[in-house]
Every structure is written in structure tokens, then in C-alpha cells.
Amino acid sequence: MKERLIEKIDKKEIIVGVVGLGYVGLPLAVEKAKAGFKTIGFDVQEEKVNLVNNGVNYIGDVVNEELAEIVKSGMLSATTDFSRIKEVDFVAICVPTPLDEHQQPDISYVEKSTISVSKYLKKETMVVLESTTYPGTTEELLKPILENGSGLKCGEDFYLGFSPERVDPGNLIYKTKNTPKVVGAIGKDATEVISRMYRSVLGAEIHEVSSPAVAEMEKILENTYRNINIGLVNELAMLCNKMGISLWEVVDAAKTKPYGFQAFYPGPGLGGHCIPLDPYYLDWKAREYGFHTSLIQASGIINDRMPEYCVERAERVLNDRKKAMNGSKVLVLGVAYKNDIDDYRESPALRVIEELEKNKALVDFYDPMIPEYKYKGEIHKGIEKIDANIIKQYDLVVITSAHSAFDYEMISKNAAAIFDTRNAMKNIENRENIELL
Numbered sequence: 001m002k003e004r005l006i007e008k009i010d011k012k013e014i015i016v017g018v019v020g021l022g023y024v025g026l027p028l029a030v031e032k033a034k035a036g037f038k039t040i041g042f043d044v045q046e047e048k049v050n051l052v053n054n055g056v057n058y059i060g061d062v063v064n065e066e067l068a069e070i071v072k073s074g075m076l077s078a079t080t081d082f083s084r085i086k087e088v089d090f091v092a093i094c095v096p097t098p099l100d101e102h103q104q105p106d107i108s109y110v111e112k113s114t115i116s117v118s119k120y121l122k123k124e125t126m127v128v129l130e131s132t133t134y135p136g137t138t139e140e141l142l143k144p145i146l147e148n149g150s151g152l153k154c155g156e157d158f159y160l161g162f163s164p165e166r167v168d169p170g171n172l173i174y175k176t177k178n179t180p181k182v183v184g185a186i187g188k189d190a191t192e193v194i195s196r197m198y199r200s201v202l203g204a205e206i207h208e209v210s211s212p213a214v215a216e217m218e219k220i221l222e223n224t225y226r227n228i229n230i231g232l233v234n235e236l237a238m239l240c241n242k243m244g245i246s247l248w249e250v251v252d253a254a255k256t257k258p259y260g261f262q263a264f265y266p267g268p269g270l271g272g273h274c275i276p277l278d279p280y281y282l283d284w285k286a287r288e289y290g291f292h293t294s295l296i297q298a299s300g301i302i303n304d305r306m307p308e309y310c311v312e313r314a315e316r317v318l319n320d321r322k323k324a325m326n327g328s329k330v331l332v333l334g335v336a337y338k339n340d341i342d343d344y345r346e347s348p349a350l351r352v353i354e355e356l357e358k359n360k361a362l363v364d365f366y367d368p369m370i371p372e373y374k375y376k377g378e379i380h381k382g383i384e385k386i387d388a389n390i391i392k393q394y395d396l397v398v399i400t401s402a403h404s405a406f407d408y409e410m411i412s413k414n415a416a417a418i419f420d421t422r423n424a425m426k427n428i429e430n431r432e433n434i435e436l437l
């Protein structure tokens with residue numbers, strides 16, 4: 001099997017399947033097709049499948065023209081028909097791994113996709129999970145499903161591995177193509193062949209590890225590292241405010257150290273579909289070993305508290321101007337979970353708005369990239385635009401995403417008061433109406 005697969009890889013005869021056409025799967029499918037492998041995208045959402053088949057892009061990190069071209073050439077197509085898995089020799093599973101309402105892992109998307117794949121898995125296929133998950137998922141969950149569903153034997157009839165996605169939405173430098181990738185598979189042959197498949201597509205280092213669990217754990221470490229360091233600066237921001245010190249200035253000073261320090265900055269909380277969630281996959285698995293990941297818990301407590309803390313600080317800004325939060329007009333700028341993207345999943349801004357409304361403030365929001373958002377089943381519509389007259393109408397402007405599209409000079413000149421949770425106003429000289437987190 002190994003030799004035959006290596007030959008098919010080198011001759012680009014491998015048919016690729018990508019399950020899940022989201023912010024990980026679609027860029028990967030495009031890269032595989034661009035590298036000369038006929039690629040079939042699989043998704044349960046007909047709308048995504050139709051957009052892809054019409055060459056219409058919906059993922060910020062994919063180049064519109066590239067998608068259109070690669071689809072037109074016939075190298076990439078999409079389907080909801082999972083029976084076509086029997087056509088592929090390599091399948092990457094890139095489906096969401098969210099948390100449920102109790103912050104417990106929801107592995108159901110991975111499970112369902114793997115069951116679908118297992119029904120049509122044929123001999124001499126490589127199967128790779130890319131979704132961020134707890135260490136053990138590939139060997140304990142996927143392997144038995146694939147073997148039982150297909151009647152095939154892992155390692156003899158198919159290869160199975162884990163290769164974590166590394167996508168930083170909006171990152172203009174590192175894309176799927178040029179970001180180093182880790183591969184951990186069950187058995188040396190599987191590792192060699194799966195790594196070779198990735199090397200034939202990506203122009204970056206492919207780092208092989210000894211098992212899927214090592215690869216699963218390293219991805220969780222990457223994101224937990226960010227989660228905990230953001231928790232650290234959020235906690236220090238609350239302390240520094242009491243001490244009359246700007247943590248932003250402190251971090252900028254600390255990052256002059258050319259080694260051993262990476263700058264993280266406080267914010268209104270942790271957004272996105274990875275950093276706030278992934279560490280809880282490890283925390284959940286650790287308890288199987290009677291182990292509690294105390295730092296993940298501690299960081300979660302701090303990060304989860306930031307939206308409320310920001311509203312308390314906003315209330316103080318109004319109070320300093322003899323205004324009650326109750327009845328004050330507040331404009332929230334930016335609902336995206338981070339700057340210059342149009343994604344609001346897990347965005348802390350939504351909880352800031354919720355808290356402001358609970359305190360009976362009259363809240364509007366404006367985000368040039370997000371005209372409306374859905375939260376707890378309700379649609380929230382933003383105002384159409386901002387200008388000097390509109391800004392003047394509010395008692396307080398709260399900046400929760402520092403989009404570069406905002407005119408910070410205009411906002412500074414016309415806002416009665418500004419609570420800046422992102423240091424977006426860092427270049428504004430006149431600070432008298434600006435309060436910094």
C-alpha cells in the first residue's frame with residue numbers, strides 16, 4: 001500500500017477529499033487543487049457546496065479569483081453526497097470542534113463526519129483529522145469508527161493521522177500554503193506517506209511526530225499558550241488600573257526585550273472559535289486522569305470576566321461625568337472578535353453590549369464589516385455609518401474592535417467620552433476624553 005500511495009502522490013494521481021468547507025477546509029481544498037490534485041470538497045451545507053461549485057468564495061483567506069479558476073478547471077468541486085468518499089485516496093476532516101453551553105467539548109461534528117467517511121472508505125486511503133481536539137481523539141474515537149464502519153484495518157488497509165490546522169484569520173503573511181505543519185499518524189508508514197502528501201502541496205516545513213496524540217497535544221499547547229498569556233495581561237490590566245499604571249505602556253516596554261518575551265495585550269475578552277474554546281478540550285480530557293489543569297481554569301475565569309469588567313469601567317467613565325449608565329446613550333464600535341475581520345463568533349463585544357443593555361444603557365453598535373449579528377437567537381442590527389454628528393449624539397463610545405477603517409481622529413474630536421478596550425486611539429494626542437482599559 002505504502003509504495004503504491006507514494007507513487008500516486010508523486011504522480012499527483014491522488015484524489016483528495018476535504019470534509020468541512022469552512023475557514024480551514026476551503027483554503028486547504030484550494031491549495032490541494034492548486035498543487036495539481038483533483039479535489040472534492042464535502043459539506044453538509046448545500047449553500048456552501050453551491051457557492052464553491054459556482055466558484056464563489058466566502059472565506060476571507062481564500063483569493064476569489066483562485067477559487068473561481070480552480071473550480072472552472074475542474075480541479076475542485078464540492079458535494080453533499082458523502083458516498084463519493086469512495087472516489088478519494090486522501091481525506092482531511094476539517095469540521096468544527098465547539099463547546100456546548102456548559103463549556104464541555106462537542107465532538108459530534110467530528111464523530112458524524114467520521115461515520116460518514118467510514119461508510120464509503122476504500123482500501124489504500126489516507127485519513128487525516130485536522131480539527132483541534134483533545135489528545136486521544138484520533139486513536140480512541142476515529143480509529144474504531146473507521147474500522148467498524150468500513151471493515152478495513154487501520155495501518156494495513158488505510159492510514160490514519162492527525163495534522164492540526166494552523167489558520168490565523170486575516171493574517172496577510174501566513175496562509176495555509178506557507179505555514180509549517182505538524183503530522184502525527186498511527187505507524188511509521190502512515191506518518192511517512194501522509195507527510196509526503198502534505199509536502200507535495202505545502203511550501204512549508206512538515207514536522208513529523210511519533211503519534212497523533214503528540215500532534216493533538218501540540219496544537220492544544222499552541223492555543224492554550226495564547227489563552228493563558230492573554231489571561232495574564234487581562235488580570236494585570238485590572239491591577240494596573242488600580243495602581244494608576246498603563247499596562248499597555250508596560251507591555252510595549254517589556255517587548256523591547258529581544259528574547260524570551262512575546263507581547264500580548266488586554267482586551268474586552270477572548271473571541272474566536274479556537275483560543276477561548278480549545279483549552280477546555282484538554283481540561284475535559286485531563287479529568288479522565290484525575291488531573292485538573294488549574295491554569296486553564298484560572299485563565300478562563302479572568303478572560304470570561306472581561307466583558308463585565310469593561311462595562312464596570314464604562315460605568316465609571318459615565319459616573320465621572322455625573323451620568324448614570326441607566327438611560328445613557330452608548331455607541332459600541334466593532335463587534336468582530338478581533339481587528340479587521342468580519343467574524344463575530346464568540347466575540348466579547350456581544351457580551352459587552354448585552355451587559356450594557358442589562359444596565360439599561362441605550363446601546364447602538366457600528367461595525368463596517370458586520371452590519372448585523374445574531375446572538376442568543378436575536379438579530380441585532382448596527383447603525384449604518386458614523387460621522388461627527390452621529391458621534392456627538394452619544395454619552396459614551398466604547399471601542400471593542402480596533403478596525404483600521406475607523407476614523408479615530410474624528411471619533412476623538414466628537415465623542416463626549418471614549419472607553420478604549422483595544423488601545424485603538426493610541427495615536428491620538430488629546431487624551432482628555434479617552435479612558436483606556
Ligand code: SAJ
Pocket residue numbers: 132165166167168169222223226230263264265266267268269270271272273274275337338339
Ligand atoms: N487577543 C487579545 N490579546 C492578544 C491577542 C489576542 O485579547 O494579545 C484576543 C483577540 O482579540 C481575539 C482572541 O484573543 O478575540 C483570539 O485571537 P488570536 O489572535 O489568537 O486569533 P484567532 O483566534 O483568530 O486565531 C488563532 C491563531 N492566531 C494567532 O496565532 C495570532 C492561532 O492561535 C491559531 O492558528 C488559530 O487561532 C486556530 O485556528 O487555532
